Amino acid sequence: MLSVAQAQATILEATCPLPARATALTPAALGLVLGEDVVSDIDSPPHDKALMDGYAVRLADVPGGRGELEVIEEITAGHIPTRPLGPGQAARIMTGAPIPAGADVVVQVERTQPGEGNRVRIEDRPPRAGQNILTRGREMRPGQVVMPAGRVLHPQDFGVLATIGRVTPRLIPRPGVAILSTGDEVVEPSQVPGPGQIRNSNGPMLAAQAARAGALPRFLGIARDDVDELRAIVRQGLEDDVLVLSGGVSAGKLDLVPGVLQELGVEQHFHKVAMKPGKPAFFGTRERPDGKTLVFGLPGNPVSSFVCFELFVRPALRKFRGLADTGPRVVQATLAEDFPYRTDRPTYHPALLSPGPDGWKVQIVPWFGSPDLLGLTRGNALAVLPPGDHEHKVGERLPVIVLEEQGPGQK
Numbered sequence: 001m002l003s004v005a006q007a008q009a010t011i012l013e014a015t016c017p018l019p020a021r022a023t024a025l026t027p028a029a030l031g032l033v034l035g036e037d038v039v040s041d042i043d044s045p046p047h048d049k050a051l052m053d054g055y056a057v058r059l060a061d062v063p064g065g066r067g068e069l070e071v072i073e074e075i076t077a078g079h080i081p082t083r084p085l086g087p088g089q090a091a092r093i094m095t096g097a098p099i100p101a102g103a104d105v106v107v108q109v110e111r112t113q114p115g116e117g118n119r120v121r122i123e124d125r126p127p128r129a130g131q132n133i134l135t136r137g138r139e140m141r142p143g144q145v146v147m148p149a150g151r152v153l154h155p156q157d158f159g160v161l162a163t164i165g166r167v168t169p170r171l172i173p174r175p176g177v178a179i180l181s182t183g184d185e186v187v188e189p190s191q192v193p194g195p196g197q198i199r200n201s202n203g204p205m206l207a208a209q210a211a212r213a214g215a216l217p218r219f220l221g222i223a224r225d226d227v228d229e230l231r232a233i234v235r236q237g238l239e240d241d242v243l244v245l246s247g248g249v250s251a252g253k254l255d256l257v258p259g260v261l262q263e264l265g266v267e268q269h270f271h272k273v274a275m276k277p278g279k280p281a282f283f284g285t286r287e288r289p290d291g292k293t294l295v296f297g298l299p300g301n302p303v304s305s306f307v308c309f310e311l312f313v314r315p316a317l318r319k320f321r322g323l324a325d326t327g328p329r330v331v332q333a334t335l336a337e338d339f340p341y342r343t344d345r346p347t348y349h350p351a352l353l354s355p356g357p358d359g360w361k362v363q364i365v366p367w368f369g370s371p372d373l374l375g376l377t378r379g380n381a382l383a384v385l386p387p388g389d390h391e392h393k394v395g396e397r398l399p400v401i402v403l404e405e406q407g408p409g410q411k
């Protein structure tokens with residue numbers, strides 16, 4: 001049986017970043033990846049600019065930082081100086097305004113006193129040439145690459161893109177993820193389950209996981225365990241970048257998903273992975289005229305679906321998005337309490353991870369197996385427990401998968 005690492009490698013191999021496209025610079029683009037090097041079209045600042053409110057003066061007129069000068073004009077941001085400074089002259093200047101010709105220093109207003117009439121007394125420390133002035137093009141020059149392809153957009157990047165007028169940069173879009181629950185027993189969460197029925201917990205959960213991974217979920221509803229119904233809905237899902245099904249992939253009588261997928265031209269890459277929960281996991285691909293659909297069949301037990309999504313679907317979504325770090329994020333943590341445990345496959349056990357003075361600390365939370373979703377909510381992580389009969393003593397170091405770091409758009 002395939003290992004989790006082999007399964008992840010298979011999935012990443014089958015996944016390519018989506019093609020970048022011109023995208024409006026709105027908050028919805030937060031966390032998207034640049035698909036091109038972005039080049040400045042301007043000098044910034046566009047002129048030598050005052051960094052303080054004060055007086056633009058000539059260094060030669062304030063030896064030792066002192067002098068009394070004639071104020072010839074007032075320059076505010078958005079306006080340009082009307083004349084150069086001559087000897088003995090100063091201009092009142094506001095932050096951001098262009099420096100007049102002849103001036104080579106700005107003296108902060110707090111280091112001046114009003115003089116007689118239109119005169120000002122400078123009482124500064126000995127100034128340096130260029131003091132409180134940002135020279136033209138210091139931040140960026142025309143033609144300069146200000147952001148490389150592959151960069152994840154943070155809020156400050158929006159400011160830079162706006163500075164250079166790139167209001168529709170080429171960005172890698174969020175992948176679309178169709179989500180389909182299957183099972184005769186599964187009813188809408190708004191309904192009261194009848195005998196033998198359960199509510200569809202996986203649909204809303206998987207949609208939220210997709211959103212957290214920065215994808216765009218689209219819920220296809222619940223398909224009965226009926227080949228015709230399943231086929232019709234799966235067909236719709238094959239239009240998206242990713243189709244995630246829950247249920248119907250095990251070896252039971254009504255586990256119809258692998259057969260229907262095969263019939264619709266989905267090429268199987270694996271079916272079954274050495275892991276707990278989640279062993280029956282299925283992965284396949286299908287070519288579309290405009291790309292490729294990845295198909296994940298996740299076992300229906302809610303914690304199996306959850307774990308398989310984090311281990312298999314999320315890395316694919318991150319690769320689609322052009323992110324270099326596909327995750328999942330694994331940290332080494334120190335076990336806080338003894339935890340004897342026997343298992344025949346690597347087990348992803350709900351756990352509570354917390355930062356301690358000596359690094360990460362992990363506590364295994366009570367959990368009753370793959371149907372126990374509430375047990376999963378007691379933790380924020382998955383401890384990775386090796387197969388075999390182990391004592392797992394307090395102080396032992398364990399690999400732990402971090403779950404609760406990112407919202408949509410974040411790194």
Ligand code: AMP
Nearest residue numbers: 181183199200201202247248299300301
């Ligand atoms: P299956 O993988 O179809 O054999 O389902 C395994 C278990 O998961 C069964 O007990 C199902 O009732 C349950 N299950 C399947 N789909 C869902 C769902 N969408 N929400 C909650 N439980 C589910």
Ligand code: MG
Nearest residue numbers: 182183247248
């Ligand atoms: Mg089923």
